[in-house]
Structures are given as structure tokens and as C-alpha cells.
Amino acid sequence: MANTPRSRVNLLSKAISGTHSSTGGSTLLGYIGIDTIIEQMRKKTMKTGFDFNIMVVGHSGLGKSTLVNTLFKSQVSRRSAGWARDEKIPKTVEIKSVSHVIEEGGVKMKLTLVDTPGFGDQINNDNCWEPISKFINEQYEKFLKEEVNITRKKRIPDTRVHCCLYFISPTGHSLRQLDIEFMKRLSHSVNIIPIIAKADTMTTEERQEFKQRVRKELEMSGIEFYPQKEFDDDMEDKSDNDKIREAMPFAVVGSDKEYQVNGKRVLGRKTAWGVVEVENPNHCEFAQLRDFLIRSHLQDLKEVTHNIHYETYRAKRLNENGGLHPISSSDTQESNL
Amino acid sequence: ALIQCKTSTLNWQQRNLEGYVGFANLPNQVYRKSVKRGFEFTLMVVGESGLGKSTLINSLFLTDLYSKDYPGPSQRIKKTVQVEQSKVLVKEGGVQLTLTIVDTPGFGDAVDNSNCWQPVINYIDSKCEDFLNAESRVNRRSMPDNRVHCCLYFIAPSGHGLKPLDIEFMKRLHDKVNVIPLIAKADTLTPEECQLFKKQIMKEIQEHKIKIYEFPDTEDDEDNKLIRKIKEKMPLAVVGSNVVIEVNGKKVRGRQYPWGVAEVENGEHCDFTVLRNMLIRTHMQDLKDVTNNVHYENYRSKKLAAVTCNGVDASKTKGQLTKSPLAQMEEERRDHVMKMKKMEAEMEQVFEMKVKEKKQKLKDSEAELERRHEQMKRNLEAQYKELEEKRRVFEEEKVNWEAQQRILEQQKLDASKTMEKNKKKGKIF
Numbered sequence: 001m002a003n004t005p006r007s008r009v010n011l012l013s014k015a016i017s018g019t020h021s022s023t024g025g026s027t028l029l030g031y032i033g034i035d036t037i038i039e040q041m042r043k044k045t046m047k048t049g050f051d052f053n054i055m056v057v058g059h060s061g062l063g064k065s066t067l068v069n070t071l072f073k074s075q076v077s078r079r080s081a082g083w084a085r086d087e088k089i090p091k092t093v094e095i096k097s098v099s100h101v102i103e104e105g106g107v108k109m110k111l112t113l114v115d116t117p118g119f120g121d122q123i124n125n126d127n128c129w130e131p132i133s134k135f136i137n138e139q140y141e142k143f144l145k146e147e148v149n150i151t152r153k154k155r156i157p158d159t160r161v162h163c164c165l166y167f168i169s170p171t172g173h174s175l176r177q178l179d180i181e182f183m184k185r186l187s188h189s190v191n192i193i194p195i196i197a198k199a200d201t202m203t204t205e206e207r208q209e210f211k212q213r214v215r216k217e218l219e220m221s222g223i224e225f226y227p228q229k230e231f232d233d234d235m236e237d238k239s240d241n242d243k244i245r246e247a248m249p250f251a252v253v254g255s256d257k258e259y260q261v262n263g264k265r266v267l268g269r270k271t272a273w274g275v276v277e278v279e280n281p282n283h284c285e286f287a288q289l290r291d292f293l294i295r296s297h298l299q300d301l302k303e304v305t306h307n308i309h310y311e312t313y314r315a316k317r318l319n320e321n322g323g324l325h326p327i328s329s330s331d332t333q334e335s336n337l
Numbered sequence: 338a339l340i341q342c343k344t345s346t347l348n349w350q351q352r353n354l355e356g357y358v359g360f361a362n363l364p365n366q367v368y369r370k371s372v373k374r375g376f377e378f379t380l381m382v383v384g385e386s387g388l389g390k391s392t393l394i395n396s397l398f399l400t401d402l403y404s405k406d407y408p409g410p411s412q413r414i415k416k417t418v419q420v421e422q423s424k425v426l427v428k429e430g431g432v433q434l435t436l437t438i439v440d441t442p443g444f445g446d447a448v449d450n451s452n453c454w455q456p457v458i459n460y461i462d463s464k465c466e467d468f469l470n471a472e473s474r475v476n477r478r479s480m481p482d483n484r485v486h487c488c489l490y491f492i493a494p495s496g497h498g499l500k501p502l503d504i505e506f507m508k509r510l511h512d513k514v515n516v517i518p519l520i521a522k523a524d525t526l527t528p529e530e531c532q533l534f535k536k537q538i539m540k541e542i543q544e545h546k547i548k549i550y551e552f553p554d555t556e557d558d559e560d561n562k563l564i565r566k567i568k569e570k571m572p573l574a575v576v577g578s579n580v581v582i583e584v585n586g587k588k589v590r591g592r593q594y595p596w597g598v599a600e601v602e603n604g605e606h607c608d609f610t611v612l613r614n615m616l617i618r619t620h621m622q623d624l625k626d627v628t629n630n631v632h633y634e635n636y637r638s639k640k641l642a643a644v645t646c647n648g649v650d651a652s653k654t655k656g657q658l659t660k661s662p663l664a665q666m667e668e669e670r671r672d673h674v675m676k677m678k679k680m681e682a683e684m685e686q687v688f689e690m691k692v693k694e695k696k697q698k699l700k701d702s703e704a705e706l707e708r709r710h711e712q713m714k715r716n717l718e719a720q721y722k723e724l725e726e727k728r729r730v731f732e733e734e735k736v737n738w739e740a741q742q743r744i745l746e747q748q749k750l751d752a753s754k755t756m757e758k759n760k761k762k763g764k765i766f
């Protein structure tokens with residue numbers, strides 16, 4: 001696909017030829033075509049597609065499924081408002097994961113949504129984070145086992161959780177004890193993005209106050225949510241991420257119904273006193289969250305998961321047992337026979 | 338005037354009156370007496386923190402019972418559920434209402450909420466017990482009624498249904514107190530979601546056989562229609578606010594959002610007016626009656642049955658229910674005498690103390706006076722001495738002067754004598 005504009009290439013080659021790299025790089029005397037590697041990568045990834053695993057955590061009724069549907073503009077998770085309610089609140093936290101393949105602009109994405117019904121719904125919620133923690137570690141374990149194999153698959157299926165959206169209930173006062181406990185325990189094994197759910201409960205001032213309080217509490221409890229300060233690569237990253245960190249946690253409203261407002265069709269919630277527009281930045285911060293999550297930091301989420309969280313887990317595991325024995329391919333040999 | 342009796346069980350005879358007797362004035366007398374006595378009402382609010390309970394109470398009674406300085410739940414970090422009560426005296430149109438609001442901070446906030454309803458149950462039972470004891474006394478001139486008349490239970494607006502905690506709580510409290518479930522922060526839900534949610538909740542309430550407060554049927558058809566309308570709206574979806582906002586030139590209480598204003602007193606936005614009318618304007622007395630006739634009687638019969646059945650009372654009453662009236666009177670008299678004695682002893686103590694104080698004071702002043710007296714005496718003596726000294730000096734002077742005078746006199750005499758002598762000698766020239 002020769003979409004590469006020549007002008008861009010020329011500019012790039014000029015830039016390259018004009019720099020003196022520290023490794024004694026030589027100036028180019030003509031156009032070679034190294035920069036087409038970006039194009040090649042693009043082609044490859046488009047063919048293979050890529051996967052993204054997102055987990056939603058929060059007690060029932062906070063609009064998790066609705067938000068995910070709104071984010072990915074499709075029915076990736078069954079809306080619980082239509083429950084016939086024969087599915088009672090489970091007695092223990094369950095992990096349900098559903099995969100969909102969605103396509104946009106020729107790019108295929110295998111989106112896996114991991115839901116955690118039953119979290120925080122019981123009377124006694126002690127240790128309700130354990131099943132979730134176990135699940136996350138199991139995914140790392142699977143990946144590790146695959147990696148350590150002698151004959152590895154060409155492309156290891158990545159089921160690790162790349163991002164965990166934690167839904168905070170909009171009480172208007174502060175974080176609940178359960179929120180702090182969960183985030184403390186899981187912020188080191190997965191990227192946690194806290195979100196204020198059902199933001200149409202609060203007026204603009206209440207929202208600001210609540211956000212400040214939540215941020216302060218998160219700071220005080222030492223909870224590092226994504227984007228973590230320590231992983232900022234350079235100044236540009238840092239300034240971008242600082243801006244985002246200032247605005248977090250995003251206060252969102254989800255909806256998959258459309259209404260007419262001023263002649264436009266918008267996604268929103270219709271109440272007796274007005275329509276809450278989901279994508280209107282004055283009403284809620286959904287657009288910011290979507291841009292942040294999908295349009296700018298999707299790849300970064302995967303990288304942080306792979307390079308940092310997964311590596312932490314791997315190091316811990318390998319140090320524990322004095323090293324994992326690579327699983328000999330006796331199983332595969334057997335199946336071949 | 339015709340007398341008509343509605344109770345069909347008794348065979349009352351209708352009598353026609355021949356003139357105006359005047360007992361049609363009875364309601365006015367009752368009214369005047371009650372107004373003088375004033376009314377009491379105890380309201381309990383239960384629900385997780387952040388559901389707008391305090392705001393709703395402020396909106397209902399148009400006061401700032403929970404002011405902005407009142408520490409919000411974020412600062413009240415208590416590990417167990419507390420039960421706090423605050424009393425307020427409100428007056429309106431000459432009618433006085435002692436309103437007690439019972440709050441339960443910490444309810445449902447911990448990670449492990451098992452038995453978080455226990456403090457609430459204990460509180461309600463203890464108030465019933467107080468009333469029972471007060472009722473069983475022989476002398477019951479003053480019987481303050483602190484029983485909880487109504488419990489507003491706040492349900493979080495999840496849109497799904499009741500949480501296990503809600504169900505547990507209501508199951509345990511529906512036969513101890515009038516439970517009125519409310520959907521808190523109802524401006525979270527769109528009208529359709531609200532309808533679905535209400536239906537879901539009512540279904541679950543019926544499923545679990547929870548007995549929430551039932552509105553009594555009246556004879557009046559008009560009222561019945563209203564009551565039926567209210568029943569259809571249960572549980573009431575409320576929004577609270579005391580902030581006044583201007584909408585289309587009108588001043589209303591509401592919440593200002595970027596997309597509109599949710600008005601608290603607008604029947605189409607939420608059921609706040611229904612709740613207020615029901616709770617304060619029409620059914621307050623009925624709530625008290627049901628508390629008295631149903632819940633309290635339940636408690637009482639359970640308590641007394643436990644006692645008579647076992648002979649030994651398992652819970653700790655003051656032993657007043659196990660004795661015959663005479664013995665009870667004796668006991669009460671003894672109690673009273675003891676109280677009197679104690680008061681006497683106390684008064685004596687106080688008296689002694691006062692006397693001692695006074696004595697001390699007097700002694701002090703006496704000493705003071707003595708001192709002053711001494712001082713004055715000394716002053717006086719000093720002055721006296723001074724004067725004496727002066728006198729002496731004066732005397733001396735006097736003596737001197739007299740001596741001098743005498744000398745002068747003598748001289749004069751001598752002089753005159755010599756003159757005379759000279760005269761006599763005729764040496765007159």
C-alpha cells in the first residue's frame with residue numbers, strides 16, 4: 001500500500017541526514033527507505049489484528065456494562081438493566097469473560113471483556129478481591145508457561161488483563177473502604193483506571209469537590225493508578241500524562257440510546273429536566289476517557305502490562321521456585337504421534 | 338344534631354337532640370389541649386453514606402439540622418455503626434413539635450457489614466423498653482415517648498434491585514418499626530428506569546415478605562383515591578436540596594446540572610412532595626398510632642410472654658414485671674424513699690459545703706479586718722506618738738516661752754521697780 005507521501009519521506013531523510021548520532025552514524029547520501037518499516041509494521045498488525053483485554057470491576061448497578069457498550073459502540077456486554085432477574089447476585093465473585101472481534105478501518109481487534117459480577121454486593125465483602133487477583137495471576141501464569149516452552153507458538157495468545165476499569169460509586173463524599181482495599185492490592189499487578197460512575201448524579205461543583213477528595217485519598221493511600229508516574233519515559237510523556245492525571249478520575253455517563261438535541265442525534269439519557277449528552281464535555285467526561293483509553297493510550301496500556309506488570313510477576317515466579325522447568329514438548333510429541 | 342355511630346357491632350340507639358348541647362365542641366377542646374401539650378415525633382434515617390440522607394432531612398423540615406460544618410461521613414471514620422440522635426424543637430402556627438432525628442452513620446460502609454443492623458435494633462428495642470418500664474410504673478405522670486415512629490430506609494439507585502444488605506435489614510426491622518423504603522438520589526434515573534426499578538423493588542419486597550408501612554384506608558373516597566395513587570408510587574423516589582435556583586423567573590429548590598435543573602418540589606421530577614405530605618401533613622399521627630398499637634404491642638407481648646413462660650426473665654428488666662401490684666408499689670415506694678434520701682443527702686452535702694465556704698469566707702474577712710484594725714491601730718499609735726512628740730515640743734516651747742516671759746516680766750518688774758525707786762528717790766529731772 002504505497003500511501004507514503006514522498007514529501008514526508010523527503011523531510012525525514014533530511015532530518016536523518018542532518019543529525020549526528022552518538023554511535024557515529026553516517027549521514028545518508030540518498031533515500032534508502034528505512035522509514036517504510038512503519039508501513040510494513042502497519043500492514044502486519046492489520047493482518048494479525050491485535051487483542052485487548054479489559055476488566056470492569058465495581059458493585060452492581062454502577063453502569064459498567066452500559067459504559068463498555070458505549071465505549072466500543074457495540075453490544076459487547078449484555079445490558080443488565082434488561083435482566084429478568086433470575087440471575088441473582090452471585091454469592092461469590094465470579095469472573096465472566098466474553099470475547100468479541102470488532103473491526104474498524106481495516107483494523108481487527110479482539111476485544112475481551114472480563115466482568116466481575118458479585119463484587120462488593122454481599123453483606124460481608126471480605127476478600128472479594130481474591131478471585132480477581134487470582135484470575136489476573138492465572139493469566140500471567142498462562143503466558144509465562146507458554147513463553148518458557150521449548151517450542152513456542154508463533155504468537156502467544158495474550159489473555160493478560162491490560163486494563164482494569166474500577167468504578168467508584170458517586171456518593172459525593174469519599175472513597176469507600178472496599179475501594180481503597182481493592183486498589184491497594186491490585187495496583188501493582190494490573191493497570192487500574194478509576195472511574196466515577198453515574199456522573200449525572202452530581203452537579204458540576206459536587207463533581208469537582210468529589211474528584212479532589214478522591215484524588216487526595218488515592219494519594220494518601222499510596223495507590224498508583226494508570227498512568228503511573230514512574231513509567232513516564234520522557235518529558236513529553238510526562239507532561240501529557242500529568243494533564244491526564246490531573247483530570248482523573250474521569251466522571252462518566254454511559255448510554256446506548258440516542259435522542260434528538262438541537263437537531264442532532266446524540267447518545268444520551270433523557271430525564272424530565274433535560275438530556276444528559278454522553279459526548280458533551282460539559283456534561284461528563286466520557287469523551288475524554290474514550291480518547292485516553294482508545295485513541296491515545298491503548299498500545300501503552302498493553303506495553304506497560306507486558307513490560308512491567310508481567311515482568312514483575314515473572315521475576316517473582318522465577319525467583320520462588322529457583323526457576324521454572326520448561327515444559328518439554330512431550331504433549332505435543334504425543335499429539336503428533 | 339344527629340348522633341351517628343359507625344361501629345356496627347354495638348347496637349347504639351340514635352337519638353335526636355332537641356337543642357344545641359355543645360359537645361360538638363369536643364374536637365376543639367382536644368385540639369387546644371394537644372396544642373398546649375405539644376407533639377413528639379421520632380424519625381430514624383438508615384442507609385449507606387453518600388445517599389443524601391442529611392440533605393433530605395434538611396429539605397423536609399426546611400432547617401439546617403445537618404449544617405455544612407457537621408462532619409460528613411468522610412470524616413466520621415468510625416469502625417462500628419453508631420446511633421446518634423439529635424433533638425430539634427420546631428414551631429409552626431402555634432403548634433410545637435419536638436422532632437428527634439436518629440441517624441446511623443457507618444451503616445453499610447465497612448467491607449464486612451454483617452450485623453450492622455444490630456445497633457439499630459438495639460436502639461429501637463431499648464426505646465421500647467424505656468417506654469414499657471415507664472408505663473408499668475405506678476406513678477406515671479410524665480411519660481416521654483421516645484420510641485422510633487418511623488424509619489426511612491434509603492435504597493441506592495442502582496437500577497437493578499435490592500441489595501442483600503437491604504433485604505436483610507428490612508426483614509429484621511419490619512416488625513419493630515414502620516419501615517418506609519425510599520429510592521435515594523432519584524435524579525440518577527430516567528423516568529423509565531425509575532419505573533422498572535420501583536417495580537423490581539416491590540416485587541422483591543413481596544417475595545421476601547417484607548412488611549413495609551401500609552397506608553390505612555379511610556372512609557372518604559377522595560382520600561382513598563389519593564392513597565391508592567401514593568401506593569402505586571411506592572417506594573418513593575426522592576431528591577433532596579435546600580439550594581434555591583431560579584427557573585423561568587420562579588424560585589425553586591433544586592439541583593443545577595449543565596443540562597437542566599432537577600426541581601425538588603416538582604411532582605414530575607421526583608416524589609419528594611408526596612413524601613413530605615405523607616410524612617408530615619397527613620400520616621404523622623397514623624405513624625405514631627401504628628407504632629403504639631402494633632409495633633410496641635408486639636414488643637410488649639413478646640417481652641411479657643417470655644417472662645411468664647419461663648418464670649425467669651432472660652433479659653434484664655428491673656424486675657418490675659414479676660411482682661404483684663402491691664409488692665410493686667412497695668418497691669416503688671422504697672425506690673422513691675431511697676431517691677428522696679439520696680436527694681436529701683445530696684442536699685445536705687451541698688449545704689455543708691456551702692456553709693463551709695461561707696465560714697471560710699467569714700474567717701477570711703475577719704482576719705482581714707483584724708489586720709486592718711491592727712494596721713489602723715498602729716497608724717493611730719504612730720500618729721499619737723507624733724502628736725505627743727509635737728506636744729512635748731510645744732510644751733517645751735511653751736515652757737521656754739513662759740520662762741522667757743517670766744524673765745521678761747521679771748525684767749519689766751525690775752525695770753518698773755527701779756523706775757519707781759527712781760521716782761521715789763525724786764530724781765526726776
